Amino acid sequence: MKYLKILIMVLASIMIFGIQMGLAQFQWSDEIFITQGNTPDMVIDPATGRLHIIAMTTTGVKYVVVDRNGKVLSQEMVPGTEKDSGMYRFGATIAIDSKKMPHIGFRENAFDNYYDIFYTYKSEAGW
Numbered sequence: 001m002k003y004l005k006i007l008i009m010v011l012a013s014i015m016i017f018g019i020q021m022g023l024a025q026f027q028w029s030d031e032i033f034i035t036q037g038n039t040p041d042m043v044i045d046p047a048t049g050r051l052h053i054i055a056m057t058t059t060g061v062k063y064v065v066v067d068r069n070g071k072v073l074s075q076e077m078v079p080g081t082e083k084d085s086g087m088y089r090f091g092a093t094i095a096i097d098s099k100k101m102p103h104i105g106f107r108e109n110a111f112d113n114y115y116d117i118f119y120t121y122k123s124e125a126g127w
Contacts, residue, residue, distance in 0.1 A: 032070040035062055039091025045100060052102055054094045060084060061092045061106055063122075079127045080120055083108040090115075097121075 034040075037055030044051050049068035054061050060081035065073045084092065084106045092106035101122050107115035120127055 029070065032066070034064055034066065034072065035075060037062055041091055041093050043094055043096050045096050048100070050100075052094055052096055054078070054092050054102075054104060056084065056091045061104060063094075063102060063104070078104055078106075078120060080118070081106050 034053055035055050035057075037057045040053055040055045042051055042053040050073070051066040051068075053064045053066065055064070056062075057077075059077065061078040061084060062075060063078050064075040067073055078092075081092065081104075090107065092104050095103045097103060101124075103119070103121040105117065105119050107117050110116050
Protein backbone atom coordinates (compact mmCIF):
# COMPACT_ATOMS: atom_id res chain seq x y z
CA MET A 1 0.00 0.00 0.00
CA LYS A 2 2.86 2.39 0.82
CA TYR A 3 4.43 1.75 -2.60
CA LEU A 4 1.10 2.45 -4.29
CA LYS A 5 0.78 5.81 -2.53
CA ILE A 6 4.30 6.79 -3.57
CA LEU A 7 3.66 5.71 -7.16
CA ILE A 8 0.40 7.66 -7.32
CA MET A 9 2.07 10.81 -5.95
CA VAL A 10 4.94 10.57 -8.44
CA LEU A 11 2.66 9.92 -11.40
CA ALA A 12 0.32 12.75 -10.42
CA SER A 13 3.24 15.17 -10.09
CA ILE A 14 4.65 14.16 -13.46
CA MET A 15 1.24 14.47 -15.12
CA ILE A 16 0.63 17.93 -13.66
CA PHE A 17 4.05 19.21 -14.69
CA GLY A 18 3.85 17.48 -18.07
CA ILE A 19 0.49 19.03 -18.91
CA GLN A 20 1.65 22.47 -17.79
CA MET A 21 4.76 22.14 -19.97
CA GLY A 22 2.81 21.02 -23.04
CA LEU A 23 4.00 17.43 -22.81
CA ALA A 24 0.55 15.86 -22.74
CA GLN A 25 0.99 14.51 -26.29
CA PHE A 26 3.69 12.03 -25.18
CA GLN A 27 2.84 8.43 -24.32
CA TRP A 28 3.70 6.75 -21.04
CA SER A 29 5.98 3.72 -21.16
CA ASP A 30 5.03 0.46 -19.56
CA GLU A 31 6.18 0.24 -15.96
CA ILE A 32 9.77 -0.88 -15.54
CA PHE A 33 10.82 -2.91 -12.50
CA ILE A 34 14.05 -1.49 -11.08
CA THR A 35 14.62 -3.01 -7.63
CA GLN A 36 12.91 -3.68 -4.33
CA GLY A 37 13.21 -1.07 -1.61
CA ASN A 38 11.61 2.10 -0.33
CA THR A 39 11.97 5.89 -0.45
CA PRO A 40 13.63 6.10 -3.89
CA ASP A 41 15.35 9.15 -5.32
CA MET A 42 16.48 9.66 -8.90
CA VAL A 43 18.19 12.01 -11.31
CA ILE A 44 18.40 11.93 -15.11
CA ASP A 45 21.71 12.60 -16.83
CA PRO A 46 20.62 15.02 -19.59
CA ALA A 47 23.62 14.16 -21.78
CA THR A 48 23.02 10.41 -21.91
CA GLY A 49 19.39 10.07 -20.83
CA ARG A 50 20.45 7.57 -18.19
CA LEU A 51 18.40 7.42 -15.04
CA HIS A 52 20.37 7.14 -11.79
CA ILE A 53 18.24 5.74 -8.97
CA ILE A 54 18.86 5.00 -5.33
CA ALA A 55 16.53 3.03 -3.10
CA MET A 56 16.65 2.17 0.55
CA THR A 57 16.83 -1.56 1.33
CA THR A 58 17.11 -3.49 4.57
CA THR A 59 20.87 -3.67 3.98
CA GLY A 60 21.57 -0.04 2.99
CA VAL A 61 21.37 2.11 -0.14
CA LYS A 62 21.18 0.45 -3.55
CA TYR A 63 22.41 2.43 -6.59
CA VAL A 64 20.96 1.52 -10.01
CA VAL A 65 21.67 2.96 -13.48
CA VAL A 66 19.03 2.53 -16.20
CA ASP A 67 19.36 3.49 -19.88
CA ARG A 68 16.78 5.59 -21.72
CA ASN A 69 15.00 2.40 -22.85
CA GLY A 70 14.56 1.06 -19.32
CA LYS A 71 17.35 -1.52 -19.39
CA VAL A 72 19.15 -1.83 -16.05
CA LEU A 73 22.83 -1.23 -16.84
CA SER A 74 24.27 -1.67 -13.35
CA GLN A 75 23.28 -1.98 -9.73
CA GLU A 76 25.29 -2.12 -6.55
CA MET A 77 25.05 -1.52 -2.84
CA VAL A 78 26.67 1.72 -1.71
CA PRO A 79 29.39 0.86 0.82
CA GLY A 80 29.04 2.43 4.26
CA THR A 81 25.26 2.84 4.09
CA GLU A 82 24.35 -0.37 5.89
CA LYS A 83 22.85 1.45 8.89
CA ASP A 84 20.39 3.49 6.77
CA SER A 85 17.36 1.45 5.80
CA GLY A 86 14.92 4.28 5.07
CA MET A 87 12.14 3.03 7.30
CA TYR A 88 9.49 4.68 5.04
CA ARG A 89 10.27 8.14 6.45
CA PHE A 90 13.24 9.57 4.71
CA GLY A 91 15.62 8.22 2.17
CA ALA A 92 18.99 8.94 0.71
CA THR A 93 19.38 11.58 -2.02
CA ILE A 94 21.41 11.50 -5.23
CA ALA A 95 23.06 13.95 -7.61
CA ILE A 96 25.30 13.37 -10.63
CA ASP A 97 28.37 15.52 -11.31
CA SER A 98 29.79 16.63 -14.66
CA LYS A 99 31.85 13.42 -14.85
CA LYS A 100 28.64 11.34 -14.54
CA MET A 101 29.60 10.20 -11.03
CA PRO A 102 26.99 9.80 -8.25
CA HIS A 103 27.03 11.80 -5.01
CA ILE A 104 24.81 10.43 -2.27
CA GLY A 105 23.58 11.89 1.01
CA PHE A 106 22.26 9.47 3.61
CA ARG A 107 21.60 9.30 7.34
CA GLU A 108 21.92 6.99 10.30
CA ASN A 109 19.66 7.06 13.32
CA ALA A 110 21.44 8.59 16.31
CA PHE A 111 18.51 8.20 18.72
CA ASP A 112 14.73 8.64 18.60
CA ASN A 113 14.02 10.91 15.60
CA TYR A 114 17.53 12.41 15.42
CA TYR A 115 19.93 11.45 12.67
CA ASP A 116 23.58 11.83 11.77
CA ILE A 117 23.94 12.94 8.15
CA PHE A 118 26.61 11.47 5.85
CA TYR A 119 27.86 12.01 2.31
CA THR A 120 29.65 9.67 -0.07
CA TYR A 121 30.54 9.78 -3.73
CA LYS A 122 31.93 7.53 -6.43
CA SER A 123 35.04 8.33 -8.45
CA GLU A 124 36.97 6.37 -11.06
CA ALA A 125 38.73 4.65 -8.14
CA GLY A 126 35.45 3.56 -6.50
CA TRP A 127 33.36 4.70 -3.55
